[in-house]
Amino acid sequence: MKRGIDVNLEKIKGHSYYIKGGTNSGVYVFKDKYALIIDPGLSNSRGNRIIKLFEKEGIRIKYIVNTHEHSDHYGASKVLLNHYTGAKCLASRDAKVFIDNAYLFSMYVYGGKSNKFFDDFFKNRGEILNVEEILEEGEVKLNNEKFIVVDLKGHSLGSVGIITEDKVLYLGDSLFNESILDKYNFPFLLDISAQINTLDKINSLEFDYCVIAHGKPLLDREETLDLVYKNKMVIDKYLNQLREFLTIPYTREDLLKDIIEYNDLKLNYKEYYFSSSTLASMISYLIENDEIDYELENGKLYYYMK
Template sequence: MNLINISGNTFYIRGGTNTGLYLFDDNSALIIDPGLSGARPNKIIKILNERNIELKYIINTHEHNDHFGACSQFKEYYKDVEILSSEEAKLYIEKLELFSKYIMGGKSNIFMDEKLKNRSPKEICIDTVITEGILNINNKKFEVFNFKGHTPGSIGVLTDDKVLFVGDLLVGEEMLSKYDFLFLFDIEEQIKSLERIENIDFEYMVIAHSKKFISKDESYKIIDKHK
């Protein structure tokens, strides 16, 4: 597991869910999508410690626990870390049983609830709700985009290095060819979100489930495939 530089102060760590990292001038960091709980967050903590980086912020792009599940482990280690998400994502992150209820269309059950709790074993609280627009963190500006479709609370984050983190708005080509149909909460909103990307000024894109980051030109091809 390595910290891979994309551009400027923007990095990512490859995995089942790719984790973004922005390094501030004071050697503190923002993480985007920490991933599942378990061994991975411990490995990320080791990477940060080796570089004397202190984690201060976590942004969750949406309310699926393969993206936010590790928040509780990071919070245990970094007591003052600030955890951020959209309002809609906050509802599901803080109440895990809601996810199994809405995908089942009725009352949840012990099997589903226990599976979800095992993947995010401790309660997670969102400290700050973020909305679309400019987000100022530690004297740096990020831009947040509503990318509804995959989930109601999905967002994207653009760093000042023009690197766009899109969560699960898109998946890598290898995953796109593997599955007949993607998990979509709202297809109409998904298409709108895909069309928004073309008007965003970015140079590189990080897709949460992909083997590599891609350029803006490369993104057009995969957006068309998703459509």
């Protein structure tokens, strides 16, 4: 029988902690031993391991915050809600739409009704979930303690970050660690303009430490700002590649083909469509900035630099 990976509660500062995993989870433990958990992870098995850990520590979950609408972050939420009576699930208004209706994510990435090739990659996500409370940008009081919610859309429509009173910033996927940038070199981004604004916003936030969802969990402020710069450079790299390619007319499919080949990207079915979605977002960015035009010829749509 396959044994689950043990989880541990790692202290950062004050009442702020994290749990390492495929998705790194944030934890804030209140004085009364209730807890707020951020991004519990993908699967029911991950949720059950968290329950076991918290029972050992004498902690009960009161709030589950999902930084955005991707199932590797919120999938384990339902098993926690079933176990902890009265616990509440929180997310942004935009994230709620996709969390409450999980099938929408596959549809928007694929560009139509999804299929088993794509959906098989999400078969381990947890049960159907409903977000009960909406997080708005600004200060929020939970269990009589203050947290700051930061709008960080870009990677997704509903991305937010959470800052605790310990000045620990939980970023979700709003910043990609170097190991993730190496592995998934063409990052999954919904809105390029918004992501650039988010990276600038992270630079201006007051925090001492930050927790990122994938890869090395904990960074100090200096490491975080260095990573912001590297994330910007990756976006710039691909935008500049598109500008070079589009000196001649290109279809979107041929653009994606050349990006994959030029950067030696190794993709599966899901990652191909994630990359296709990012490319669409980058094309939209260039259109917004009045850099490219299009032409429809012989049943094909071509983009090119103005």
